Amino acid sequence: xxxxxxxxxxxxxxxxxxxxxxxxxxxxxxxxxxxxxxxxxxxxxxxxxxxxxxxxxxxxxxxxxxxxxxxxxxxxxxxxxxxxxxxxxxxxxxxxxxxxxxxxxxxxxxxxxxxxxxxxxxxxxxxxxxxxxxxxxxxxxxxxxxxxxxxxxxxxxxxxxxxxxxxxxxxxxxxxxxxxxxxxxxxxxxxxxxxxxxxxxxxxxxxxxxxxxxxxxxxxxxxxxxxxx
Ligand SMILES: Nc1ncnc2c1ncn2[C@@H]1O[C@H](COP(=O)(O)OP(=O)(O)OP(=O)(O)O)[C@@H](O)[C@H]1O
Numbered sequence: 738x739x740x741x742x743x744x745x746x747x748x749x750x751x752x753x754x755x756x757x758x759x760x761x762x763x764x765x766x767x768x769x770x771x772x773x774x775x776x777x778x779x780x781x782x783x784x785x786x787x788x789x790x791x792x793x794x795x796x797x798x799x800x801x802x803x804x805x806x807x808x809x810x811x812x813x814x815x816x817x818x819x820x821x822x823x824x825x826x827x828x829x830x831x832x833x834x835x836x837x838x839x840x841x842x843x844x845x846x847x848x849x850x851x852x853x854x855x856x857x858x859x860x861x862x863x864x865x866x867x868x869x870x871x872x873x874x875x876x877x878x879x880x881x882x883x884x885x886x887x888x889x890x891x892x893x894x895x896x897x898x899x900x901x902x903x904x905x906x907x908x909x910x911x912x913x914x915x916x917x918x919x920x921x922x923x924x925x926x927x928x929x930x931x932x933x934x935x936x937x938x939x940x941x942x943x944x945x946x947x948x949x950x951x952x953x954x955x956x957x958x959x960x961x962x963x964x965x966x
Contacts, residue, residue, distance in 0.1 A: 744811065745907045745939030746773040746796060751805035753791055753962075765791045766802070766962045773939050775906070778930070780950035781943040783959035789943045790911055792959065796941060797909045798826045810906055827856055831900030831938075833910040833929075837892040839884040845871060845895045846880040852902045863902075870898035873935070874928045890921040897929050901936065908933060908940040915945065922946070 753766040765788040773779055783789040794800040795807060798814055807814045809829055814822055839848045849867035854860065871877045874894040876887075884892050893914065900908060913929060914922035926949050933940050942953065950956050958966045 743775050744772055744808070745775050745777070746771070746941065747806070747808040748772075748792075748796060749806040749808070751792070751795060751802045751807070753788070753795065753800075753802050757803075764962065766795075769805075769959070769962070769964055771796075771941075771957060771964065773907070773941060775939055776937050777955065778933055778938075778940045778942065778953045780953040780956045781941055781959060782945070782947070782950050782956055783943070787959045788962040789959055793832075793909050793911050793941065793943060797830050797832050798822050799832075827852070828903055829905050829907060831903070831905040831908045833893075833896055833900045833908070833913045835912040835915045837884065837896040839892060839895060839899070841884055844881050844883055845876065845887065845891075845898075848884070848895060849898045849902045852899060856903050858903075866902065866904075867898065870901055870932075871895070873932055874898060888921075889917050890925045893917065893925050894928055897932060901932065901938075904936075906939060908938045908942075910940065910942040912943055912945065914949070922949075926952070 748769060748771040751766050751769040754762060754764045756762045769792060781789055795802050809825060814825060843851065846867050849870060850863040853863035853866065868877065868880065871880050874897055876891050876894050879887055879891055887895065914926045917925060930952060944950055957964060
């Protein structure tokens with residue numbers, strides 16, 4: 738039996754239904770179980786509407802399952818109160834969306850500094866880490882630009898850095914390059930994978946792009962709210 742501490746993420750028999758008891762009830766996830774070992778990078782491939790975003794939100798503690806358990810680094814998050822769950826989300830999990838969601842009034846650097854300040858890191862340390870991350874993804878020269886002055890690929894690279902700002906053990910990404918043209922998507926995805934591998938992160942990355950999926954350790958398929966392989 739595996740040591741639970743070797744598992745970055747365990748989803749056990751997750752069920753989720755929206756609008757329970759109403760005519761528009763949608764059963765989205767049916768007994769979904771997923772395990773990610775530490776350092777493993779897994780692609781989540783699913784047709785539109787299959788429940789991929791719902792699953793990522795539950796794994797990222799942004800939404801709660803109706804039944805089932807979510808364990809991050811061996812800690813059962815479903816049993817925690819709201820404050821402890823928020824702290825765990827901030828410190829242990831990085832999230833990347835299809836759209837960057839950077840704060841428009843702050844520079845690239847400041848967007849990566851802010852989540853660290855919220856997590857209690859000193860301003861000097863936070864700036865050092867933000868600079869280091871921007872350098873790793875090749876946008877150090879854009880540190881003082883606001884998001885509107887960056888290209889789509891640069892914005893998404895900055896969003897990767899923000900997700901890694903607090904050195905989480907687990908990265909969750911929902912179509913992280915889905916908003917970019919194919920060439921840029923390929924380059925930006927390469928930068929993300931380099932960063933993930935260098936930092937030894939575990940990651941669950943949803944994508945419709947099978948070429949990108951093949952660059953990960955394993956592909957998990959979700960259909961009609963069930964894991965099919
Ligand atoms: N808050 C909600 N209330 C009601 N139904 C919802 C809600 N969120 C999602 N759904 C429904 O649940 C199903 C799964 O949605 P989800 O967003 O998880 O799919 P997805 O696989 O990520 O799709 P896509 O690839 O198109 O983003 C869809 O039928 C959707 O309409």
